[in-house]
Amino acid sequence: MSNLERKLAAGEFVVTAELPVIDGGGQGEILRQLAPMRPFVDAFNATDNPSAHAHCSPLAVAIGLIQAGVEPVMQLACRDRNRLALEADLLGAAMHGIENICCLTGDDVTAGDEPETRRVFDIDGPQLIALARVLEGGRYLSGRSITPPPHYLIGAVENPGAPPYEYRVRRAAQKALAGARFLQLQICYHPELLERFMRVASDTGLSERLALIPSICILRTVGGMRFVATQVPGIDVPPETVARVENAGDAEVECFEIAYELACHALAQPGVAGLHFISFRRDAGIAKLCTRLGIPPRLERETNGYSASVAV
Amino acid sequence: MSDSSPARPPASARPHAPARAAALIARAEHAIKGPVWGCQMCGQCVLHSTGLTCPMNCPKTLRNGPCGGVRANGHCEVKPEMRCVWLKAYERSERMPGWRGHIDDLRPPVDNRLKGTSAWVNLITGRDRQLPAGWAAGADVEP
Ligand code: SF4
Numbered sequence: 001m002s003n004l005e006r007k008l009a010a011g012e013f014v015v016t017a018e019l020p021v022i023d024g025g026g027q028g029e030i031l032r033q034l035a036p037m038r039p040f041v042d043a044f045n046a047t048d049n050p051s052a053h054a055h056c057s058p059l060a061v062a063i064g065l066i067q068a069g070v071e072p073v074m075q076l077a078c079r080d081r082n083r084l085a086l087e088a089d090l091l092g093a094a095m096h097g098i099e100n101i102c103c104l105t106g107d108d109v110t111a112g113d114e115p116e117t118r119r120v121f122d123i124d125g126p127q128l129i130a131l132a133r134v135l136e137g138g139r140y141l142s143g144r145s146i147t148p149p150p151h152y153l154i155g156a157v158e159n160p161g162a163p164p165y166e167y168r169v170r171r172a173a174q175k176a177l178a179g180a181r182f183l184q185l186q187i188c189y190h191p192e193l194l195e196r197f198m199r200v201a202s203d204t205g206l207s208e209r210l211a212l213i214p215s216i217c218i219l220r221t222v223g224g225m226r227f228v229a230t231q232v233p234g235i236d237v238p239p240e241t242v243a244r245v246e247n248a249g250d251a252e253v254e255c256f257e258i259a260y261e262l263a264c265h266a267l268a269q270p271g272v273a274g275l276h277f278i279s280f281r282r283d284a285g286i287a288k289l290c291t292r293l294g295i296p297p298r299l300e301r302e303t304n305g306y307s308a309s310v311a312v
Numbered sequence: 313m314s315d316s317s318p319a320r321p322p323a324s325a326r327p328h329a330p331a332r333a334a335a336l337i338a339r340a341e342h343a344i345k346g347p348v349w350g351c352q353m354c355g356q357c358v359l360h361s362t363g364l365t366c367p368m369n370c371p372k373t374l375r376n377g378p379c380g381g382v383r384a385n386g387h388c389e390v391k392p393e394m395r396c397v398w399l400k401a402y403e404r405s406e407r408m409p410g411w412r413g414h415i416d417d418l419r420p421p422v423d424n425r426l427k428g429t430s431a432w433v434n435l436i437t438g439r440d441r442q443l444p445a446g447w448a449a450g451a452d453v454e455p
Contacts, residue, residue: 079372083421105379108372108390119372123421126376130418133450141421143445159380167402170416171377178418179450186380233381233389 002099005153014274021055037286039297048075052112077106082122094150102155103128133179159186160197169200182211189237198269207271214266215276218285219255338430355426356440361414363404370397375419
C-alpha cells in the first residue's frame with residue numbers, strides 16, 4: 001500500500017505536487033527538480049505530455065522518482081495511447097511498484113506544439129479508471145488472467161471551473177463509481193466555482209467516498225499568467241486577476257499572493273483532503289507557500305499530526 | 313431464435329442475403345439518424361442516455377461526459393466555434409423524463425468493429441451489449 005493510500009484512508013491531510021516536466025538530463029534532472037520542494041510533498045505527479053507537448057514518459061519519470069526515494073503519482077492520459085498501450089503501461093507501473101495512478105482524458109492535440117498529431121481517445125477518462133479496476137480484478141480487457149493481480153490507488157482529475165458547473169460533481173461521482181479514490185481538481189481561478197463544487201460534493205456525501213484535492217498554481221511572471229489565461233484548455237482566469245499581475249510592481253510577489261489567497265480559500269472548503277501544487281519551474285515557491293500556509297514538512301506532519309483547519 | 317430451426321442452413325452458408333439486408337438497414341438508419349441527431353454510425357447507440365445527442369460528434373469521441381477543456385462560454389476545447397456536445401447532451405437529458413439520470417451511467421469502451429454497422433440490428437441481436445470479456449472483473453474489486 002502506498003503512503004498516499006495509507007494517508008487518504010486514515011483521513012490525513014496530503015500534499016501532492018507536479019514534478020516539472022523532464023526532457024534531458026536524466027536522473028540528475030529529476031533530483032534537481034525535486035530538491036526545493038521534496039521536504040513538503042507526499043507524492044509527486046509524473047505528468048503525461050501535459051498540454052499535448054511531448055516530454056519524458058510518465059512511466060519512466062515515475063520509476064525515476066522511486067529511484068530518487070520519493071513516491072510517484074503516475075498520470076495516464078487517453079490522448080496518446082489506445083487501450084492495449086494503456087494496459088501495458090498500467091502493468092508496467094505495477095511491475096515497478098508504482099501504485100498511485102491518475103487517469104485523465106487529456107488535453108487535445110491542438111493544445112500542443114505538434115497539432116498535426118493523430119488523436120487517439122480509444123477510451124475516455126472514466127473508462128480508463130474502470131480499466132485499472134479490471135486489471136486489479138486479475139484480468140486484461142480480453143479476459144486473459146493476470147496472476148497475481150496488480151494493486152493501485154486509482155485517482156483522476158475533475159475541473160470545477162468548466163461548464164456545465166452543476167454537472168461536475170455528478171461527473172466526479174461517476175468517476176468514484178468507476179473506481180477512483182481521489183481527484184486532483186484542476187487549477188481554478190474562480191473561487192466561487194470551487195466553493196460551489198466542494199459544497200455540493202460535501203452535501204451529497206461524495207467527499208466522504210472520494211478524496212478531493214484542489215490544485216494551486218504558483219506563477220511568476222506576467223507572461224506566465226497570460227499563458228495560463230489564454231493557452232491552457234479548461235482554465236479561465238478573470239480579467240481582474242490578470243490585470244492584478246500586469247499592474248503589479250513586482251509580478252512574482254503578486255503571483256505568489258494570488259496563489260496564497262486561492263490556497264487559503266481552498267483550505268477553508270468542506271471536505272478538502274489535501275492540496276496539489278503546481279509550479280512550472282524549479283524554485284522554492286512550493287516550500288515557501290506551504291510554510292506561509294502553516295503546512296508543516298511531511299516528516300513533521302507524520303510525527304506530530306496536522307489538520308488543515310490550523311492553516312485558516 | 314429462428315436460426316436454431318434444423319430446416320435452415322447455418323448462417324455461415326448463406327452470408328449474402330443477411331449481409332445485404334443489414335447493409336440496407338444501416339443505410340436507412342443513417343438516412344434518418346444522420347440528419348436528425350448527427351449520427352456517426354458507431355453501431356452501438358447510446359442516444360437515449362445522452363439526451364439524444366450523438367457523443368461521437370465530440371472531437372475526442374468521449375462516451376462518458378464532458379472533458380475538462382470546455383470553454384467558459386460552453387464551447388468546445390477543440391472546435392471553438394462549436395458548442396460542447398456534452399453540454400447539449402446534459403441539458404437535453406435533464407429534460408427527458410424517462411431517461412433522466414442515465415447520463416450518469418458508465419458507458420463501456422466502444423467496440424471499434426461495429427463502426428458503420430446498424431445499431432438497430434445490433435440492438436435486436438444484442439451485439440451492441442456484448443462487452444469485453446474482462447470488463448466485469450473490475451466490479452468485484454474491493455474499493
Ligand atoms: S469540449 Fe465537449 S465536445 Fe469538445 S472535446 Fe471536450 S467534451 Fe468533447
